[in-house]
Amino acid sequence: MxxxxxxxxxxxxxxxxxxxxxxxxxxxxxxxxxxxxxxxxxxxxxxxxxxxxxxxxxxxxxxxxxxxxxxxxxxxxxxxxxxxxxxxxxxxxxxxxxxxxxxxxxxxVNENAVFVQSIPLINWNSNTKAVVQATKLTNAAMTDMEKTAAIYSYITQSIRYDFAKAQSVQADYIPDLDSIYESSKGICYDYAAMFAAMARSQNIPTRLVMGYEASAPTTYHAWNQIYLNGQWVTIDTTYDATFVQNGQETPMIKNPADYTITQVY
Incomplete structure (x- = not known):
């Protein structure tokens, strides 16, 4: 995408x-x-x-x-x-x-420590607008699963897919999280970077993953893996936003067999 x-x-x-x-x-x-x-x-x-x-x-x-x-x-x-x-x-x-x-x-000692850091592709700090929003969303959450669900619901309900950007994005593009938050739209890379930043800010190890999804095997895509209850699970806010915004139900956790990974961040 x-x-x-x-x-x-x-x-x-x-x-x-x-x-x-x-x-x-x-x-x-x-x-x-x-x-x-x-x-x-x-x-x-x-x-x-x-x-x-x-x-x-x-x-x-x-x-x-x-x-x-x-x-x-x-x-x-x-x-x-x-x-x-x-x-x-x-x-x-x-x-x-x-x-x-x-x-x-x-x-x-903990190899997942790297997946809660700010890096160039997932560039955030405590003042990043999406991170501020994540703190509000998870204030009453008791578990990492509850925090994840709150962040997932916010992104899938609030961020719309930017078809024009998908056609014009430059090869060296890196998401600007504040711009995405303010515009409430983006491409899969934006969805995945925002989800990762928001979850990482809550100290939940989260990967930004790139590769291919089974329903569109020739289209390069970005999604997330998040560490919950001792295992990495797959979440795809880009595809799910379409379902959620059209009033359709879709599971938050996906089948990893439907995804082929080429890069992990």
């Missing part, structure tokens, strides 16, 4: 150019491990680059690419182990030059 976004998909088209084992002075880019116990790192640039710069975080065969935002938190969401953090600058077309590379060892 949206275009494959540049930050998630140019990984296969990107060509890195650098002599094996040699990189530009790493002091230009520092990896801040202060919040490593939460499953995130920060990449800091000594000076703002005048060219497009990306951060690639890899573990095994999994690669995740992000546009470098100085001071932003980047997740290590593929579990404990050794990650490679690579910084590369655009040379031309899809060719990037590696300027820094480091290894980071993750050893979390």
């Amino acid at each position: 949206f275009k494959k976004l540049l930050a998630m998909t140019f990984v296969t088209a990107m060509l890195f150019c650098s002599p094996k084992g040699t990189y530009a002075a790493t002091e230009n880019y520092q990896i801040d491990r202060t919040a490593l116990d939460k499953g995130v790192i920060t990449v800091r640039a000594a000076q703002p680059a005048d060219v497009k710069t990306i951060v690639r975080i890899s573990k095994g065969n999994d690669n995740y690419d992000y546009n470098l935002v100085n001071g932003a938190q980047y997740p290590l969401q593929r579990g404990n182990g050794t990650y490679s953090v690579l910084v590369a600058q655009l040379m031309s077309d899809n060719k990037y030059k590696v300027v820094s590379k480091e290894s980071v060892e993750l050893n979390l």
